[in-house]
Amino acid sequence: MIPEIETKSTAEIKTFQEAKLKIALNYLSENSPFYQRHFEQHQITVAKIQTLEDLTEIPVTTKDDIQQFNDDFICVPKSKIIDYVTTSGTLGDPVTFALTDADLERLAYNEAISFACAGVTSSDVLQLMTTIDRRFMAGLAYFLGVRKLGAGIIRVGAGIPELQWDSIIKFKPTYLIVVPSFLLKLIKYAEQHDIDLNASGIKGAICIGESFRNDDFTLNTLGEKITEHWQIDLFSTYASTEMSTAFTECEAQQGGHLHPELIIAELLDDYDQPVKDGEIGELTITTLGIEAMPLLRFKTGDMMKAHNQPCSCGRTTLRLGPIAGRKKQMIKYKGTTLYPPAMQNILNNFNALECFVIEISHNAIGTDEILIRIASDSPSDELLNQIKDHFRAKLRVTPKIEWSDKEVIDALRFPKLSRKPILVIDKRK
Numbered sequence: 536m537i538p539e540i541e542t543k544s545t546a547e548i549k550t551f552q553e554a555k556l557k558i559a560l561n562y563l564s565e566n567s568p569f570y571q572r573h574f575e576q577h578q579i580t581v582a583k584i585q586t587l588e589d590l591t592e593i594p595v596t597t598k599d600d601i602q603q604f605n606d607d608f609i610c611v612p613k614s615k616i617i618d619y620v621t622t623s624g625t626l627g628d629p630v631t632f633a634l635t636d637a638d639l640e641r642l643a644y645n646e647a648i649s650f651a652c653a654g655v656t657s658s659d660v661l662q663l664m665t666t667i668d669r670r671f672m673a674g675l676a677y678f679l680g681v682r683k684l685g686a687g688i689i690r691v692g693a694g695i696p697e698l699q700w701d702s703i704i705k706f707k708p709t710y711l712i713v714v715p716s717f718l719l720k721l722i723k724y725a726e727q728h729d730i731d732l733n734a735s736g737i738k739g740a741i742c743i744g745e746s747f748r749n750d751d752f753t754l755n756t757l758g759e760k761i762t763e764h765w766q767i768d769l770f771s772t773y774a775s776t777e778m779s780t781a782f783t784e785c786e787a788q789q790g791g792h793l794h795p796e797l798i799i800a801e802l803l804d805d806y807d808q809p810v811k812d813g814e815i816g817e818l819t820i821t822t823l824g825i826e827a828m829p830l831l832r833f834k835t836g837d838m839m840k841a842h843n844q845p846c847s848c849g850r851t852t853l854r855l856g857p858i859a860g861r862k863k864q865m866i867k868y869k870g871t872t873l874y875p876p877a878m879q880n881i882l883n884n885f886n887a888l889e890c891f892v893i894e895i896s897h898n899a900i901g902t903d904e905i906l907i908r909i910a911s912d913s914p915s916d917e918l919l920n921q922i923k924d925h926f927r928a929k930l931r932v933t934p935k936i937e938w939s940d941k942e943v944i945d946a947l948r949f950p951k952l953s954r955k956p957i958l959v960i961d962k963r964k
């Protein structure tokens with residue numbers, strides 16, 4: 536089930552997207568109070584935006600814009616809104632996203648072709664290990680996508696390894712939808728309870744929220760730790776509420792594929808200009824076909840590389856590499872540019888570590904400082920030195936690392952109302 540457009544030439548995909556872009560621009564100028572003002576303030580005549588290159592003439596939309604003018608982004612009357620979703624905002628309060636019936640249908644289509652991209656078919660059964668409620672879009676999207684694909688789904692939700700295994704044994708799912716580090720908990724539980732992981736019938740995991748690949752698509756520490764115990768295929772999927780679109784890996788596992796009928800992607804530098812081929816840039820997206828809250832040139836804050844070569848799966852669409860990090864969490868440390876995921880990858884190497892949290896702050900002279908708090912059942916100077924050596928070898932710098940109590944770290948990692956654990960605390964102003 537590959538949509539026809541996904542195997543066309545680059546030029547055909549571009550023409551296709553430019554036609555969709557025109558429709559999107561007209562829709563925004565007729566229905567979006569925010570973009571009507573945006574076009575007027577910046578003297579943009581939408582009829583003059585003809586090509587994807589012309590997009591650079593329109594100033595970008597930021598997370599702050601959505602937070603500040605949340606209601607002005609909604610293009611439909613309240614009576615047309617079916618589902619309300621929230622996502623964390625930049626200024627503290629959550630940002631609301633509204634979806635109409637057509638938007639839910641688009642979400643279902645998006646997720647169905649994404650699952651199909653990873654090789655899931657209508658005869659598969661998927662076990663959902665994420666939250667479906669709590670004003671969360673992803674869980675609902677997975678459910679709708681599985682339904683559209685005609686596959687089966689078991690909605691277990693997050694956590695509770697015992698219940699997860701009970702479901703795996705009882706219903707024999709073939710794929711898991713899961714935050715990859717949770718697979719380590721499932722592995723641990725299986726080993727403690729004499730469950731044969733590789734006889735479980737699970738073929739693969741659709742992984743969200745954490746990166747398990749290096750820049751060259753090989754498995755990172757987390758990915759290796761999982762697959763050395765459990766021989767399953769790991770598929771990365773990158774998505775967000777704002778995009779309402781997923782970039783999911785195919786069987787070649789060389790980055791998440793873009794679906795040209797759903798989204799336009801640009802990678803921009805600090806001056807909102809496209810980066811050169813192969814360079815890391817900030818993913819900036821324009822949604823296509825959304826009714827309630829379409830976005831134009833929205834800066835996601837995620838830094839990554841794009842890959843343009845045709846894929847061995849037959850698709851010719853752009854692929855996005857693993858997220859190097861959040862733009863806001865970029866750290867300049869002793870002359871090196873670092874992102875927290877690279878540090879997490881190093882810490883994940885050490886099984887003796889129970890948990891950790893990374894704190895970033897400014898020192899007295901205004902440059903970045905990093906403090907990593909770690910906890911272990913058996914803390915020792917030797918282990919601490921091993922960790923520091925590993926940092927030096929992999930990242931060329933060693934941040935400040937300190938032993939801490941597990942309770943202290945857990946309190947930092949799980950603040951009230953947070954739906955996912957926090958691994959990075961950024962105290963910089």
Ligand SMILES: [Zn+2]
Nearest residue numbers: 785787846848
């Ligand atoms: Zn592919």
